[in-house]
Amino acid sequence: MTATDTPPAPAPPPPPPQNSAARTVDATKVYGQGDTEVRALDGITVDFETSRFTAIMGPSGSGKSTLMHCAAGLDTLTSGQVFIGDTDLSRLSEKQLTILRRDTVGFVFQAFNLVPTLTAAENITLPMDLAGRNPDQAWLDNVIDTIGLRDRLGHRPSELSGGQQQRVAVARALASKPAIIFADEPTGNLDSRSGAEVLTFLRRAVDDFQQTIVMVTHDPGAAGYADRVVFLADGKIVDAMVDPTAERVLDRMKRFGD
């Protein structure tokens, strides 16, 4: 993890570490031009290691959501590169990006995670249905049992509580066995008990199923579930912490206020 202010060299990117699920190389995202120019991402190079739970933290406007969007193929960089596995996202067409998101990436958003006209079960298998693939039934059962919503599968999102909805979203993200899951404030709209449940599931996905997860959050408690925390400020990586606890993260966050 290095942050740099120097202009990007035209040299070939460094070889990927053996255990990288996704990584960015000198990722830069600029909005506007001239006086109104905003550098949301200012040359970020970061690895998200396989089978690890990484949290991205930072104050509002630090670029953490932009980083996630670009890393997940939802947004494109102004310059620099994003890799998921060995795939360079900048070389993909819009359609290829869509298929990559469908087949290789799992998503959990803060809210509005589920399609209201589909049942919980249909929401879970949505990416595979979109691909026209049959889900691995044993794996699906495993996931459903893990989130503990077997009896709610036939219900529509409007008939589920907020916590249940987020658990369904996590199940959807897991169901297609993606290379990486991106979670954007997955507990932001939940009460603490439901939030803890969802975070426990994410943790278990990493521990039990060797899933790779990247989570954007501003909640130190949530970050405490991660293996590693990356801190962003002004579009740059300013710090990192391995095996964080909520207290240590909170301490680190307080220093941003300075």
Added chain:
Amino acid sequence: MLRVALRGLLAHKVRLAATAIAVFLGVAFMAGTQVLTATMSRSFDEVFADVYKNIDVVVRSNREIETGFGSERARIDEAAVVPVRAVPGVEAAEGQVQGSLRLIGRDDKPIGNADAGPPTFGLNWLTEPALNQWKLVAGNAPTGPGQLVLDKKTATDNGFSVGDHLKVAVQQGNPEFTVVGIATFGKIDNYGGVAAALFDTPTAQSLVGQPGTFDWINVAGAEGLSQTQLQSRVAAVLPPEDQAITGAAFTKESQDTFRQAIAVFNRFLTVFAGVALFVGAFIIYNTFSIIVAQRGRELALLRAVGASRRQVRTAVLAEAAIVGLVASVLGLLGGIGLAIGMRALLRAVGFALPTTPPVVEVSAIVASLLVGTLVTVVSAWFPARRASAIAPVEAMRDVAIDTSGRSKVRVAAGIVLTLAGSALLWVGLVVKGDNAVQKVGGGAFFVFLGIAVLGPSFAGPLSRLLGAPLARFRGITGRLAQGNAVRNPKRTAATASALMIGVGLMCLVAVAAASIKATAVDAIDSSVAADFIVNSQGFDGLPPSIATELATTPDVQAAAGLRFGPAEVGNSGQFVVGLDPRKITQILKIDILAGSLDDLDTDQIAVSKKVAEDKGYQVGSAVPIVFRSTGPQTFTVGAVYDSQLFRNGRAYLVSTDAFDANFATSEQTDRQVYVKLRPGVTPAAARAQIEQVTDRYPTAKLQDLTQFKSSQEAQVDQFVNFVYALLALSVIIATVGIVNTLLLSVYERTRELGLLRAVGMTRAQVRGSIQWESVIIAVLGTLLGVAIGVSFGWALVTSLASEGLKKFAVPVDQFIVIIVAAGLVGVLAALWPARRAARLDVLQAIATE
């Protein structure tokens, strides 16, 4: 609050576009109809005023008979002109002969469009300069048999000049004439837009009138004498059976007759404009409902900061009124343009219409603006009420809750409307009575409204059912389409209902047409024994010589002509059919229930079973009939027949001799000639022989039975296609409605679509799912329309069974086409919304708070 309304208007201008389009199209149709008919009335007023300009008084017969399609006046004896000429103050008096004929062009085909165009006038050349408005531009006036003068336009268009020969199709056959002169009517090149051939008076009488008679006598008075003064002087010398009216009154009569005819046309078109506006009302209702739902928080906020319910309602209604008014103004302008275009179109297909600038009456302006605005405001009424019912607290709620439409009140109202409409429809169809047509129309209106009100309660399950195959076979795309069509039954129902109306009326027409065709074909199958039928093109009949010549053709066993003439029986217009009683059983399968047709005397008549039952006639009963030419006559019933032919078995049959005795020479023409071949001769083998005769008559059209049946069917189809074209506008408006609903839904589902795109739905899949949703809505509306159309059609056909509509036929093939077309309409309607949905910026969509 007006400012709120205006702001709302500006903020939602795209969403209100559909409302505006719906109102615009409906109003344009209505205004176009008004302007077109007003313009036609005005121009024909001018034509008649021009044609009769020189006439101060008209002398004519008192006898007038009702024909079922207007009245006809008896001709006047030509001797009547003598005493009139002697009246002091009469400068000139001359008899007028006027009738229709066909000119045969250089290509040996009748000039002009025989089926759709106006006939050519045959007139006598007036020799009195005070009365004759024709001005020779070449040659001379006609002075004997074999001579005619052509109007300049016809001569120019068809390449005739003085000295040329041309044939004329009349009762006497196709006599050849020499063009002795070419004339203009005043300054105009033809006769009020119509072709004319002028002959000397005796020739005109024998070709298009009755020898020894005039249609009326034109009288011109001396300078300084008023028309009324001259009229009373002339009236004093007339026998009691004749009358004198002023030229002004005569002109007005003609103008009024035309105005009445055009008023029927006007009402007919206005019905379709009304249908279009009715369909538009659903679009307006739906748009405002959706807008109110989407603006729920904004409206709740208004309420929270102190706006009264009434103010909220007024704001929504004001918005509707402004949109309605603006769209109506545009519609009015569009209508004027439409009228101009229609007139050009009519002219292009052969109707020679005079050129008058478009007439826009104040009433048309007021009606267009009023109706357009009112329809909009009334349609927005329920959404406005719903808006005013939004509680202030909803401003704080996260998502607007759409209360679904399965309330008991709604169901009850829907059922009451549907039943009341059905009852009214039934009364109109079966009990009839006064205003039967209005009752039928009103009944249909309420049934449509009732079904639409009920819509939300069955649109959900029905859409789910329709979408089931999609979910099964189109995977998640189909599943999403199904889910979206089902999720808001009210919206789906209102959108589908709009389509239901147009499709329902189309299916009604299709069923009625199929039944009429089936009945006609059945009548031909069961009643015609002949192998060929010679039909006449256009209004004028065929010369009797065709039947005579065909009868002597070797392969022909019998050839008999049927003459049709109007007459008055018991104050109602009826048809008298003249035929050869000895031949009828060879050419027709006709049941004789009493008496005998073979020896029908000239004072005897055959009546149908229906007429006999209605009037209590038996063989030997006296039947009083009034003819135009011969006045009141009494016939004796010689036979009672039963047949589906002859105006569904209502016509009065007489022998050809009896017919000819009571009609003018020029009217003694055959409408159809039936040809029966000798046993063992096939139609294919005999055709060439028969064509040798018919080919010499340019207005004759030879048809075997198959061709005859299909030409009967084609006539029905022509009308049906015309009605389809008029209903197409309603379907277009309904399609705009689908586009609108989908656009608003796509807007509403921004986040959902963003989510779907984020988790890997491709653009093509997004488009597919919107398209399938659209197809479900379109097919739902179409199926409802088909169901209603078939029900209406069944009711209509059943009620007309006693009028001879015996067969109930459902054109399944057409319905399949209609349903498939509905699917295509769905795909088309979805194009733009699907594109918008597919182009959605994923990031913005999921970031929308």
